Amino acid sequence: MKILVCISQVPDTSTKIVLKDNDTAVNTQGTTWIINPYDEWYALIRALELKESGVASDVHLVTVGKADTEPVIRKALALGGDQAVRIDADSNDPYETANYIAEYAKSNGYDLVLCGKESIDYNNGTVGVMLAELLDMDYIGFATNIQVEGSTATVKREIEGGEETDTVNLPVVISCQKGVAEARIPNMRGIMAARTRPLNVVTPTAVTPVAAILSYEMPPAKAGIKMVSPDNMDELVQLLHTEAKVI
């Protein structure tokens, strides 16, 4: 069984967002880049677990980005994975990203495609579903447990108002969240080995854009805090009722 894991590069979670160029871009000078946590902690690690338990034969990683995203994909390779592909394009629209990945994945016969439930930069959570549509595969989102036996995956996933357990035939795209895999950190051997694992670069066929970010905006600052004495919770309740009008 061949697994493809989609890896996205995102700013570290502690990053303070600063805008530039009349708010048309995010200033990434000095930004620390990390593997999107959902891609790393859950999708990638689960893929590695499936390989280590003998269920999967190959784990390939894919990312869409320019050369400056290579340190992050190397970091992912240090956790594990047999090889990685960087699709040489700069995209922040999921439609383009999904088309690029689908073009690559189509000719490589993957049985299982894993991604995080969303990336923590654009918070779309759409690339995985789009990929499933482009590859004519089923998609299971928000998985909390993934088991594979033969050509069937059994997946526990979050649904509106609860959870359900599904079975689906491979190939399938699954988006992962907490619960799917055990936490692990890269070790020195992995980091050294990652240097010799192949990282191929492919040039995608251009996709006609369907959407673009025109500008950004920062959230409005809070108008100022009103302090309430810890001995007067009746006052707080009254404020929430009469002033804030939320209860």
Place this chain on the structure above:
Amino acid sequence: MSVLVLVENTDGNIKKKSFEAVQYAAEVAKQTNTTATALVLGTIADSELEALGNYGVQKVLHVADDRLNELHARAYANALIAAAQKEGSKIIIMLHDINGKAVAPRVAIKLKSGMVAGALSYPDLSKGFVVKKAVYSGKAFAFVNITSDVKVITVMANSFPLVQGDGKATVEKLEVTFGDKDFGIKVKEVNKVTGEVSLADAELVVSGGRGMKGPENWGLIEDLAKELGAATACSRPVADAGWRPHHEHVGQTGGTVRPNLYIAVGISGAIQHLAGVNGSKIIVVINKDPEAPFFKAANYGVVGDALEILPRLTEAVKKFKAHK
């Protein structure tokens, strides 16, 4: 040319947040000088469908196939495509919830259309078709211009106040032919959480952090939540320590909440946590450290020991409810 909106139902009932999507579609229809049509899937009474007129749709298309009572995203997407073709729809709207997230991107690919996931504004037509959405988990907003002919939008719940009007929609049955692939995912077991308020949909949230000192004190959070009719949440260290289940973790790598009221108890307010909650309309922070960064993001603050203040607050809410 009508604006098409997918309306979900659970066991034949339509949730409040789905009305928000309907109302959004009706408003976009008004902006673009057309009407709005709702698509409803699965088993549901006609009276429920007609009542969607209260939120501004003129017409409801109903695919009465009971296989659609469960989420089958490929079938849902094909039903939407059939409805969009019938109505000549160029704008397709659904909720930004688990179902909408599984269906909308498929529709976007099928129709080669741009998509905004989690719309926080109506489209601004003066600059094209520009819709606001949160990025960096709420640390900033982006204005996305959809340039394709067909446009797909998922709408963030609890962002557009509902105004119930008075209308009655006409209901039309729609026949859609599905293939085996549309039902490739077999549902083996469903566990619905009943009784509790679900966090993502909650209008009031009480959330605890390390200041609660241990899981044995969580009864205090639950008492207040129960009195308010609120959902409970927690910070990441609390979930990581196993004090609370992970689905309660709110923050950049957990869930995002957008309630009317978020009460943070014993949470310092790390930037990752703030990212998950800053869509809240009103934030109350209770913390013994007056320097806790969360106070900067709060509307109301109380400095003091969470374990002492919580019972007082619960008591005050009880008293308030009794006199209301």
